[in-house]
Amino acid sequence: MNHILLFLFIFSFSGCSSTQSENETQEIELTDVKYGSHDRNKMDIYLPANRNPETPFVINIHGGAWTVGDKSSDTSLSKYLLSKGIAVANINYRYANSTDTHLPELLDDVDQAFKYIIAHSKEWNTRSTGFSITGQSSGAHISLMYAYTKTDKIKAIVDRCGPTDFTDTNTLWQLDNQHLMDAVNQMSGNKTIWKEGDPIPELYTKSSPVKFVKNIPILIIHGDVDPVVPIKQSYNLIEILKSKNVIYKLLIFEGADHSLDALPRNSAKKLTSTADWINQYGKN
Template sequence: MNYFKIAVLAIGLLATGCFTQNSGSTQIVSANQKQEKLTNIKYSSHERNVMDVYLPADRSPKTAFLVHIHGGAWTQGDKTYDTKISEYLLSQGIAVANLNYRYANLTDTHLPELLDDIDNVVKYLSSHSKEWNTRKNGFSISGGSSGAHVSLMYAYTRNPQIKTIIEMCGPVDFTDVQTLQYIKSANLLEVLDKMSGNKAVWSPGDKIPDAYVKTSPAKFVNQIPTMIIHGDKDEVVPIQQAYILENALKAKGVQYKMIVVPGAGHLITKLPEDEQTVFTNVAEWLKKYGTN
């Protein structure tokens, strides 16, 4: 695969993340506890700090509760991108918080601020555990594309109590020269610098900026069970990134599963059969590692 092509396509796909979009919801009442969708809950002070919370029927403090982070190159995107997977997981008896977060910029909002937003989500969910009859801690986390990157960094560097991580088509190592060359060729270095807070312009042959090292999840792997899902024809985040994370997990002896979706690009749920593969594997993984 040529990883240095189609800069415009790369920017467009990074802006939408790795899922197709969908909207709408249902509410089902059970004999014991109703299934609910709570929309646009304000979890912190910024205008982007809102989330939709999906609560399954007959839930308990042992029910898996997933914090899900949308893609969009850290600078765009919306929780509505991931309505469909959230509703599927709800149908499988899994609680989901599908959230918006602050966009990264070149001045005052970088990865630490994005992680602060995720931390505020977790604190909000924990504080409402008694009201909702949900877990107080031991949440799971997932995301697509840049949302996968943020998910990994939050679990690996901020919250070791996360029960499991599911990363889908995410970048994991900005110290990889081939990846940086691709990012530069696609005119996406400024986006990376917004997220990482790097101030100097990187060029091939330069030393890797410390900001790129400090924001590379593969450098911070810990013992949290991790699922990797990636398309082998991903034209935005090369599948080599998934293999880098796999090798880092192997080296640390971490429980993991890697699913390669044959023929899939960055929009890994574009085809119905691929969507079903992704959704069912995510649900099965959460039922195994996100409960109790």
């Protein structure tokens, strides 16, 4: 009887090991994974085949002026990164509003997504620290603020035309010209109407990544004719990166507007350069 029990135990254990091994060697896509209590706390997970705890894992944050947009806009980016052996969490998050949801709440959503990913790292055979983060436009801004102010678990950043300095009056004027100051106020929580010549609101300063830069290698991609977030925003960030000896690379897409995808070669370069940066600095 004891021999039979021992055989069944060994057989059961071997079966579990085989299942786990198969799970780790297969490519997995999970859609609309619920990571928090709010309706928009959902993300798509992309796990490459043959992954391990050293496989790069990037969190992607979509754009949309903090108040609109959806993770579906970055599905193609996520699948491309997956094809290059990079794990991806492509997330939705709460929209900023004029009452109770501002930058701190958006960062809390990102943090909840990270906590979910870390909690499932053993199940997925993925890393629990040393993540990468990327985003476009307002998503890039949220990525920078999260990496610089909320965690020490980020080791690589890709900033795709993100606003970095809301103390730059020329940029504020351009955002106002694009009718985006309401969105800036909803994101920052500022209640006053800024006009040229006014003092910079404190909440604009507190929402500016240039004020919180940490030593994390960063790839910056920006179009030189961006009418929404002027390329000067990236130059403002680079000044601080240089002063702190942070590893960075700037890719200027000539003739590209805020979408970065006006020309086919730009779309391809955005994908390949993002994957290359994450694979270079997001491993180990």
